[in-house]
Amino acid sequence: MAARVLRARGAAWAGGLLQRAAPCSLLPRLRTWTSSSNRSREDSWLKSLFVRKVDPRKDAHSNLLAKKETSNLYKLQFHNVKPECLEAYNKICQEVLPKIHEDKHYPCTLVGTWNTWYGEQDQAVHLWRYEGGYPALTEVMNKLRENKEFLEFRKARSDMLLSRKNQLLLEFSFWNEPVPRSGPNIYELRSYQLRPGTMIEWGNYWARAIRFRQDGNEAVGGFFSQIGQLYMVHHLWAYRDLQTREDIRNAAWHKHGWEELVYYTVPLIQEMESRIMIPLKTSPLQ
Template identity: 80%
Template sequence: MRMSPFTYVLTPPSVFFFSRGLSASNHRNREDSWFKSLFVRKVDPRKDAHSHLLTKNEESNLYKIQFHNVKPECLDAYNQLCEETLPSIHNDKYYPCELVGTWNTWYGEQDQAVHMWRYRGGYPALTEVMSKLRQNKEFMKYREERGKMLLSRRNQLLLEFSFWNEPIPRKGPNIYELRSYQLRPGTMIEWGNYWARAIGYRQHNSEAVGGFFSQIGNLYMVHHLWAYKDLEAREATRNAAWQHEGWDEVVYYTVPLIQHMDSRIMIPMKASPLQ
């Protein structure tokens, strides 16, 4: 049987609607992509790291904070060992470093010691100190004895915010609060902008000791160190901040930047320059 020159090929309806739907879908995707592009936040090119914008001078002061979790039965012996060894390093000009403070945690993580060191000269000073201490037999013996008393330890390298005080020795007695904030990545500049103004609300009782942000270790971590006469003074000082116009705004805008926060109340060891 011969076919007519006018032969029709019937397309199933399902294929027709699929083809039409695919075309419409592609069109909508292009429209959505164009529409969303109007609201995409463009990143301005930067020529400086965020740390350069936040710190006084990256080459001037580098800080190391150490967290040592001590076996409960060894805490007294650990404290005595630290009090015998750490001041000798602090007082020896051969080492370009200073012991900022050394504490035991009172409220927060128990049986814990916290030490903070300052290296004037930045990373070169840190490298020099570590190299020299490896040649110090007394220090190596201290490390060996200390290791027998610890459950775990960790540290961070920090820079100080330009708008905070530099920690200097204090007479006691005081308690110290270390408030640690894990920020959402990318929010450090925003945090710094708000706290550059907020720190003015927290200077009336000389409670501000130092403010730092991490460079190595847990990143996007901020530490604020405060000093109070006692827990009652802490409560009164913190409540008084709410009487200053603008403090509520700082809290409102900085809380969403935080992923996690922690507070330690600490008691200085006898050898601590911050008493």
């Protein structure tokens, strides 16, 4: 209270001094300058509350966050299938996709293939890994254009789909590389749309957070987008069933440090989505 009174008196004294010292013609300009200066300070203070400052980076996200020892590239596909065609779609996928996966002439691996159980209905999700990065992806695409069985599969598939989209991803350096696992399991794909400029921050926090989520071997893989919808992060988890998922997630809150990491990562998120998925019979991730 005393400080406010002193400031008020000081301002009044300074205002009176200005009125006595400055010519009348200058007073309107001084008042305008003082008012605009105060407004600009108030505006900058308000902006500091709502505008997130992004630190300059000296390298690309792909170099700072991805694994250095590998040059793997991942493709994540989302296919929205006509409800009446889902069974037929699954059948042709289980016939054709494993052949590409097993063919040594294709530098790619089918990591997993699923149907969405909870989330967007009548949806298929496929995750591919290309050993060798973009050159491997290009090689596979060129060879598939000459593969008659695949071309017939693609034509039949197109009649069954409502829409489809894909993304090219890199894997976070601190996550496990997805490897085949026996089942039965359900899988959760948690997708996060981050605020632009916050990917490095997210990676730094999750490099510490992942240790809280390893007890049940539930962490399958973590990825961030390179092409497609940008500033997207995908975390893939495996659980025995929905109740096990609930128990594991609740247990994390009893570990010291988990709540702090959640507190700092939530403001980085613009939007998030969870899919519970069931693997197809031919999926390497069961």
